[in-house]
Amino acid sequence: MDATVSTREAGETREAGGTGEAEPAHRTRGPLRTSKPPRTTEATEAAATSGTARTAPPRPGRSPALSTGAARAAARVGAFAVCQAALMVGAGLLLTGPARELWPVTAEVSAVEALEDARTSTLDALSTAVSALGDTTTVVGLTFLVCLALVLAPRLPRWREAVFLAAAVSLQAAVFVLITACVDRTRPDVERLDASPPTSSYTSGHTGAATALYAGLAVLVLSRVRAPWRKPVAALLLLVPLLVGLARLYRGMHHPTDVAGGLANGALSLFVVGRAVLDGHTWAARPPADAVDIAVDAAALDAAGRRSAPARKHATVIVIVNPTVTDTATRERLRLVLAQHGYGEALFVETTVQDPGGGRTAEALRAGAELVVVCGGDGTVRAVADALAGTGVPLVLVPCGTGNLLVRNLDLPLSPAEALAAGLTGEPRALDLGRIEGDGFPAVHFTAMAGAGLDAAMLEATSDRAKAALGWPAYVLAGVKGLRAPRMRLTVRLDGGPELHRTARMVLVANVGAVQAGAAPVPAARPDDGVLDLAVFDPRGVGGWLRAAGVLLGRGRGAGEGRAVEFHTFRRAELSFARPQPREVDGDPAGPGLRLAAEVRPGALTVMLPARER
Numbered sequence: 001m002d003a004t005v006s007t008r009e010a011g012e013t014r015e016a017g018g019t020g021e022a023e024p025a026h027r028t029r030g031p032l033r034t035s036k037p038p039r040t041t042e043a044t045e046a047a048a049t050s051g052t053a054r055t056a057p058p059r060p061g062r063s064p065a066l067s068t069g070a071a072r073a074a075a076r077v078g079a080f081a082v083c084q085a086a087l088m089v090g091a092g093l094l095l096t097g098p099a100r101e102l103w104p105v106t107a108e109v110s111a112v113e114a115l116e117d118a119r120t121s122t123l124d125a126l127s128t129a130v131s132a133l134g135d136t137t138t139v140v141g142l143t144f145l146v147c148l149a150l151v152l153a154p155r156l157p158r159w160r161e162a163v164f165l166a167a168a169v170s171l172q173a174a175v176f177v178l179i180t181a182c183v184d185r186t187r188p189d190v191e192r193l194d195a196s197p198p199t200s201s202y203t204s205g206h207t208g209a210a211t212a213l214y215a216g217l218a219v220l221v222l223s224r225v226r227a228p229w230r231k232p233v234a235a236l237l238l239l240v241p242l243l244v245g246l247a248r249l250y251r252g253m254h255h256p257t258d259v260a261g262g263l264a265n266g267a268l269s270l271f272v273v274g275r276a277v278l279d280g281h282t283w284a285a286r287p288p289a290d291a292v293d294i295a296v297d298a299a300a301l302d303a304a305g306r307r308s309a310p311a312r313k314h315a316t317v318i319v320i321v322n323p324t325v326t327d328t329a330t331r332e333r334l335r336l337v338l339a340q341h342g343y344g345e346a347l348f349v350e351t352t353v354q355d356p357g358g359g360r361t362a363e364a365l366r367a368g369a370e371l372v373v374v375c376g377g378d379g380t381v382r383a384v385a386d387a388l389a390g391t392g393v394p395l396v397l398v399p400c401g402t403g404n405l406l407v408r409n410l411d412l413p414l415s416p417a418e419a420l421a422a423g424l425t426g427e428p429r430a431l432d433l434g435r436i437e438g439d440g441f442p443a444v445h446f447t448a449m450a451g452a453g454l455d456a457a458m459l460e461a462t463s464d465r466a467k468a469a470l471g472w473p474a475y476v477l478a479g480v481k482g483l484r485a486p487r488m489r490l491t492v493r494l495d496g497g498p499e500l501h502r503t504a505r506m507v508l509v510a511n512v513g514a515v516q517a518g519a520a521p522v523p524a525a526r527p528d529d530g531v532l533d534l535a536v537f538d539p540r541g542v543g544g545w546l547r548a549a550g551v552l553l554g555r556g557r558g559a560g561e562g563r564a565v566e567f568h569t570f571r572r573a574e575l576s577f578a579r580p581q582p583r584e585v586d587g588d589p590a591g592p593g594l595r596l597a598a599e600v601r602p603g604a605l606t607v608m609l610p611a612r613e614r
Contacts (some may be wrong), residue, residue, distance in 0.1 A: 062113045112249060164273055185258070194253055215237065340421075379586060438595050490576060510525040534569070
């Protein structure tokens with residue numbers, strides 16, 4: 001590594017996006033104080049009295065490091081809300097247009113009439129009470145009271161939770177109004193037990209509002225309460241929207257698809273707002289603890305024209321940053337966390353299109369790096385891990401991408417600042433790597449998964465713009481297109497054994513088991529078991545796809561030839577395809593080809609993990 005990659009020059013050199021020059025480390029060194037002493041320090045006095053001070057200390061509130069990313073989160077909520085509205089309106093226009101003569105839409109009238117025939121005075125009274133739980137007055141009033149309690153309760157307050165609930169209910173209502181303005185669907189031709197409002201039958205506003213409120217409360221109970229009664233209470237809360245929907249059907253106010261639309265609208269509102277507001281998200285983040293203390297101290301020291309010299313850690317730390325997924329505010333938060341843990345001289349180095357991280361990591365190792373931090377997605381982690389394989393130099397994982405599969409499987413925080421703090425205070429642990437090669441690309445290491453077929457085609461079809469806007473759901477949308485592709489024919493040889501001839505939609509070679517949204521396509525795969533796992537997906541018909549979905553959701557297991565999903569473990573595998581297939585390695589397309597060969601490298605990567613993970 002040249003002189004510009006020296007940690008001693010971290011404060012004097014600066015990286016210009018993609019030029020390969022180094023970026024300055026944060027000027028504050030040493031660990032943070034957890035208390036808040038008076039700010040009249042020797043440095044601030046010097047800044048106030050010295051005629052050489054160039055500028056007044058900047059206001060720390062203007063630092064991007066102290067930003068929660070609220071503006072970006074709000075923009076994403078707006079973009080997703082537009083997509084949500086378009087999806088719901090499109091479904092409504094489909095129901096009132098091309099699908100109105102198709103089953104099950106044609107059977108809805110019979111279903112509502114059957115409920116009309118089953119009416120009794122007792123059920124009428126009960127449905128009145130249940131339907132009132134989704135009434136506008138009830139939902140608005142309960143939302144206000146709950147949010148007020150969340151904010152004013154002495155031992156809370158929980159502003160994020162209050163914003164989550166209020167915003168979800170509001171978003172559901174806004175989308176509902178737009179839907180009813182765009183979709184004109186008449187209500188069922190039965191005797192209605194309520195006065196017909198002027199809005200369209202599609203969607204059920206009562207059901208949507210109930211879903212946003214009561215399912216939102218269930219989310220808060222499950223995520224914020226640790227008492228043993230939380231699951232029964234959450235189950236009761238989740239039952240309320242279903243009962244409200246049933247009551248609206250019973251009272252003749254909606255078709256079944258109207259109720260389903262209300263459930264979908266409320267659920268989507270919770271997802272969109274929760275993704276932006278609740279902890280553990282990736283759209284917005286809290287600044288690290290004592291960020292204001294660091295920023296004020298740093299401003300005072302810079303204004304004084306000198307640095308303090310508190311105790312600091314001397315390990316040479318290199319931070320490999322993917323600039324396309326790590327914005328300025330995130331970098332500044334990471335600098336503050338590094339300074340908080342005594343690594344104020346850490347050097348930030350950007351990846352480029354030509355060098356996704358492996359080259360800069362190799363330079364850092366030659367320069368004596370003792371700790372490497374990687375900030376990026378699965379592709380950046382793979383490139384850095386490829387360079388670190390077998391070196392024993394520990395790696396700290398900071399998730400900034402779309403998938404972040406290794407981080408998810410290690411149960412690390414998805415917030416970049418929290419993940420960095422967890423790694424800096426953790427202990428080294430040896431993890432396995434996979435090594436894969438094929439016709440058209442050289443041998444490389446991977447940390448999570450590689451494969452061919454549907455998953456690779458899905459990754460190729462997903463644009464960077466879609467990933468930036470939608471996150472991991474962009475992969476799902478792209479994957480729908482790949483379902484039309486024909487099955488592949490392949491030959492598999494495991495650990496030198498006999499050849500296995502299979503057909504498949506996709507094959508996965510896995511070092512970890514889970515992906516996004518809680519799905520686990522290879523549930524038995526572990527990154528420290530000394531073997532890799534092979535999954536062959538070949539669902540046929542509706543039953544096969546249901547069984548495959550059960551495996552993905554952790555509710556089933558396939559085994560043996562002819563099943564929807566087939567699993568094997570191995571140390572070395574050779575896969576040959578009858579015709580070129582799209583391939584991918586850790587989320588990066590590797591181009592079509594006829595062959596893949598993979599083997600495990602046990603304990604080849606050292607990762608810093610919290611002690612509890614051991």
